Structure formats: structure tokens, C-alpha cells
Amino acid sequence: MRKKKITLLLLIISVFLVAVCVQTYADEKRSIFVGDLIQLKIQSRDLSLDELTDEFKDFEIVDITDISEGYLVTLRSFETGEKTLQLGDKEITIVIKSTLDELKRDEIFEGDTSAQKAGLYIQWKYVFYGLVIVFLLTGGINIFIFLKKRKKKLILSPYEKFVNGLRSIPLDWDDYCVWLTLCFKEYIETKYSLRIRGKTSEEIIGEISSVPDLHGSLPVLGSWLRECDYYKFSGNAAATDKKLELMNSLKDLVSKIEEINGAKAEAGAKEKKQANEGEV
Missing domain, CATH: 3.30.70 (Alpha-Beta Plaits)
Structure with a gap:
């Protein structure tokens, strides 16, 4: 999150500086001096x-x-x-x-025969080119990182996405339980093609009760959802230890669902293999 904010700030600053340099450089190009x-x-x-x-x-x-x-x-x-x-x-x-017309003079200049040091002259076009390069590089790097993360996210299993989601939730967030519930909902929706976001805990239980793999987990899941609801709606913030307990309970629950699903898939593959061998 912090890296995204820093990158966004750099992009905004780069765009602003490029705009300023474009205007300054354009003004310079329009002026013809003696x-x-x-x-x-x-x-x-x-x-x-x-x-x-x-x-x-x-x-x-x-x-x-x-x-x-x-x-x-x-x-x-x-x-x-x-x-x-x-x-x-x-x-x-x-x-x-005339370059003299560009100078703001409020008083008479005093003559001086001593040699003057050369003033600092900024070649704005080179500053502009440099900023454009920085802007393009920053934008290109961010697009590359975004596409890389997106590709990686697309090939992750629902369980891997769920675990990554849990790790990304800061413990000091007040709405920690809200994000825990969201991670679980996204896992169920991806895994079983159900739509449960925006539904109450009772509606969630009713929706997932149609999935055979989840029948054995319904009592534990119902208790977990009710406990999260208490911290979400009562105004009482969960302590750090309680947040960790809820997170570990949810992780164990989803791990058991994965084990049941994996065992079922393995049994189905075994039956299919035996059926193919019988046909041969």
C-alpha cells in the first residue's frame, strides 16, 4: 500500500513538472531576441x-x-x-x-567595470527530455509490475488467493473482521461459483448448505460468522490476540474444506481410473 502511494505521488510530480517544462520551453521557443x-x-x-x-x-x-x-x-x-x-x-x-525588456527594473542600475561571473542558464529542453524519460520509465515499470502481479494472481488457486488475502490484512485495522469475512466470501465464490457477497451470515449459511463439501463445516462456520458479526456491529474492537484467533480459526476451517475437496477429487480420479481399466 505504501509503495503504491509513493509511486502515485512520483507520477503526479512527474506529470506536473513535465507540464511546467512544456509551457516554459514553449514560451522560450516563441521568443526571438536581438x-x-x-x-x-x-x-x-x-x-x-x-x-x-x-x-x-x-x-x-x-x-x-x-x-x-x-x-x-x-x-x-x-x-x-x-x-x-x-x-x-x-x-x-x-x-x-530585447533581453533588457525581460528584466524587471524598479531602480537605476549602477555601472560596474569589474568582470561579472557567468549566470546560471538552464537549458529547459534537456530538463524536459529528462522528465519525459523518467515519466515513461516510471509508467512502464508500474505497468510491468501490474501485469506481472495480475498474471500471477490469475494462476493462483482459490486457496492460495485466500491465504495471500489473509496475509495482506494489517492487524491494526479496526475493520479487521470485515476483511476476514471478505476473504472467506471470495474463496467460496471462486471455489464453488456461489454469490454470497453482500449477504448476512444467516443467508451465507443457507446459500452454502447446498454444497455437500461444506456440510460438515456448517456448525463451526456459523459460530465463527456470529463471533465476527459481534465485533463488526457491536462497536467493540477485537484485541490483537482475538484477531489472530479468528484468523487462525478461519484458516483451519478453509484448510479442512480443501482436504475434503482434495480427498473427494482423489477418490473420483481413482474411480475413473478403475473404470477405464475395467473397460480395457
């Missing part, structure tokens, strides 16, 4: 190099590469503001920002 290199892919053969140069006269053209679809233009500008380009029937708007 001196930044801008690459534009012009998919048109109708424009000549001279026409392109004329269109980008407000920019410093760093490079123009001839590609199969048209041109790959690399340019930059050292002037801030909004610049609109008309390339054929398409209009492109480029906004050049």
Missing part, C-alpha cells in the same frame, strides 16, 4: 535570390541555402520591433525582443 539566428524554409521556386535579398533587407542575411523545395534562409536582426515580410501570397510577422 542577435538570435532565425531559419526560414521558403518553399517556392518563383522567387529569385535577388528578390529574397530585397525582401529581407531589414535583416542581416547570414546564409541562403538552395534546397529542392526552395531556399533555406538564415538571418538575424539587431533591431527590436515587429517586422512583416511579404513572400508571394504569404505574410510573415517576426517579433524581435
Whole structure:
């Protein structure tokens, strides 16, 4: 239970951080600052190099590469503001920002000729990639563990599931007897294809009395159910020793049912074998 809560918390934190990084990275990508290199892919053969140069006269053209679809233009500008380009029937708007505009200044900066240390610059895209990897790994591990447990649970016998269920109930739970009864109900439902969950103790006894294997266990089972009902509905909490006693009594009861069922199955197999030998 504790591991599940920790894993869920890690997943929630990972999702939150990924969302924050996506937003931050998206904001970073949208901003173009003074001196930044801008690459534009012009998919048109109708424009000549001279026409392109004329269109980008407000920019410093760093490079123009001839590609199969048209041109790959690399340019930059050292002037801030909004610049609109008309390339054929398409209009492109480029906004050049100043890094100084991003600073919040409430007072005049004092000049200083001393060398400044390089500031910390976080490459958010790498943080984003790392978080995505962590998120995928965590999710993949949890899915793998879930499928493994599910597969293991599917191949367990009803008795093995019952024993595992008993072991998983903490003794300090106030509704310990409720979970004990639930383990027994799940065992009976799986073993004999009966539906007894949600029924009272008397209704349970009446339902399972139709199963021959359980006839000999009915008196003991009835007494056990009534004792559990007392702690479930009276408001009196069972002591730890009493919880262990009830758990061991139920385990012994189910073990006897398994022995009876196993002996019956063995006898049936023996009779079938003898019948086959007689036919031969």
C-alpha cells in the first residue's frame, strides 16, 4: 500500500513538472531576441535570390541555402520591433525582443567595470527530455509490475488467493473482521461459483448448505460468522490476540474444506481410473 502511494505521488510530480517544462520551453521557443539566428524554409521556386535579398533587407542575411523545395534562409536582426515580410501570397510577422525588456527594473542600475561571473542558464529542453524519460520509465515499470502481479494472481488457486488475502490484512485495522469475512466470501465464490457477497451470515449459511463439501463445516462456520458479526456491529474492537484467533480459526476451517475437496477429487480420479481399466 505504501509503495503504491509513493509511486502515485512520483507520477503526479512527474506529470506536473513535465507540464511546467512544456509551457516554459514553449514560451522560450516563441521568443526571438536581438542577435538570435532565425531559419526560414521558403518553399517556392518563383522567387529569385535577388528578390529574397530585397525582401529581407531589414535583416542581416547570414546564409541562403538552395534546397529542392526552395531556399533555406538564415538571418538575424539587431533591431527590436515587429517586422512583416511579404513572400508571394504569404505574410510573415517576426517579433524581435530585447533581453533588457525581460528584466524587471524598479531602480537605476549602477555601472560596474569589474568582470561579472557567468549566470546560471538552464537549458529547459534537456530538463524536459529528462522528465519525459523518467515519466515513461516510471509508467512502464508500474505497468510491468501490474501485469506481472495480475498474471500471477490469475494462476493462483482459490486457496492460495485466500491465504495471500489473509496475509495482506494489517492487524491494526479496526475493520479487521470485515476483511476476514471478505476473504472467506471470495474463496467460496471462486471455489464453488456461489454469490454470497453482500449477504448476512444467516443467508451465507443457507446459500452454502447446498454444497455437500461444506456440510460438515456448517456448525463451526456459523459460530465463527456470529463471533465476527459481534465485533463488526457491536462497536467493540477485537484485541490483537482475538484477531489472530479468528484468523487462525478461519484458516483451519478453509484448510479442512480443501482436504475434503482434495480427498473427494482423489477418490473420483481413482474411480475413473478403475473404470477405464475395467473397460480395457
